[in-house]
Structure formats: C-alpha cells, structure tokens
Amino acid sequence: MLxxxxxxxxxxxxxxxxxxxxxxxxxxxxxxxKPPALMARGGLWLESPPVQIHLGIEEDFRPARKAHPAFTVADLDGLAQILAAAGHEPLWDDAIPEIRRLYVSDPVGNRLEFMEDGGSPTK
Structure with a gap:
C-alpha cells in the first residue's frame, strides 16, 4: 500500500x-x-489537500460513534474555538499525554478526531 x-x-x-x-x-x-456516474447517489466529496473525505448516503444511517478518521491540524486551539462557537463542543482527550487531541461530532453524529501537528508518537 502507498x-x-x-x-x-x-x-x-x-x-x-x-x-x-x-x-x-x-x-x-x-x-x-463527483464523477457524473456517481452524482445521482447524492452525498458530497470534500478535500483539503492531501486530505479527502467522501460523504455517502446510507439509507439505514447510523453515525459512526467509535470508528473515526483522525486529522492533523496546525492550530488545534483555534479549531476548537471555531467549533465551539458554532455549537460543536470539542471533547478534549488527554489519554495519551504526548498528543494534544480532541473529538467532535459532525452535524449528523459521526465522530471526528483532530490532533495537533507534531503530536503523533509514530513520527
């Protein structure tokens, strides 16, 4: 895998x-x-290079409350303020002391993780 x-x-x-x-x-x-062949399915595709997220319609939708993508951001505190001001309260997690991170739910309840750049112990 690449x-x-x-x-x-x-x-x-x-x-x-x-x-x-x-x-x-x-x-x-x-x-x-979206490619024309997929437009009729609904949903949307998003990017902030190199990150790409596809939001796909699921008839029997249930939000992902445990499984989640994790994104590295340059200004975690700034993002937390933006999210909170918009009514998406961040949940800070200090379970791994060397990683500053937070969780937030998107508007349909999917869990998203955001971590501060440079915080991953695998780097």
Missing amino acids: RIDHVQLAIPAGAEDLCRTFYVALLGMREVP
Missing part, C-alpha cells in the same frame, strides 16, 4: 447542505465535483 486515497463517512439522505456547512464553512474544506 497511502490512503480518501475516507468515506456515511450521512443520511438529504443531509448534504448541513454537512456542507460544517465541512466547508467551519473546517475550511473545499467541495469537489
């Missing part, structure tokens, strides 16, 4: 605008066009 191309998260039908506001307006990601 790398992860993208992470896919499930969302309920009709949640695209709600998720677009969160991922684009709050997290600063950019929506990218």
Whole structure:
C-alpha cells in the first residue's frame, strides 16, 4: 500500500447542505465535483489537500460513534474555538499525554478526531 486515497463517512439522505456547512464553512474544506456516474447517489466529496473525505448516503444511517478518521491540524486551539462557537463542543482527550487531541461530532453524529501537528508518537 502507498497511502490512503480518501475516507468515506456515511450521512443520511438529504443531509448534504448541513454537512456542507460544517465541512466547508467551519473546517475550511473545499467541495469537489463527483464523477457524473456517481452524482445521482447524492452525498458530497470534500478535500483539503492531501486530505479527502467522501460523504455517502446510507439509507439505514447510523453515525459512526467509535470508528473515526483522525486529522492533523496546525492550530488545534483555534479549531476548537471555531467549533465551539458554532455549537460543536470539542471533547478534549488527554489519554495519551504526548498528543494534544480532541473529538467532535459532525452535524449528523459521526465522530471526528483532530490532533495537533507534531503530536503523533509514530513520527
């Protein structure tokens, strides 16, 4: 394997605008066009290079509350303030002392982890 191309998260039908506001307006990601063959399925594709997230419609949607993607960010405190101000309260986790990180749920309940750049003990 060379790398992860993208992470896919499930969302309920009709949640695209709600998720677009969160991922684009709050997290600063950019929506990218889906291939024409996949447009009818709904959902949306997002990127903040090199990170790519695909949000796909799942009929029997249940949010991922344990499984989650983890993203490294340059300004964890700034992101926490933005999220909190928008009503997405961050949950700080100090279980691994050498990694500053927090969890937040997206608007449909999927768990997301954000960690401070340089915090991973595997680097």
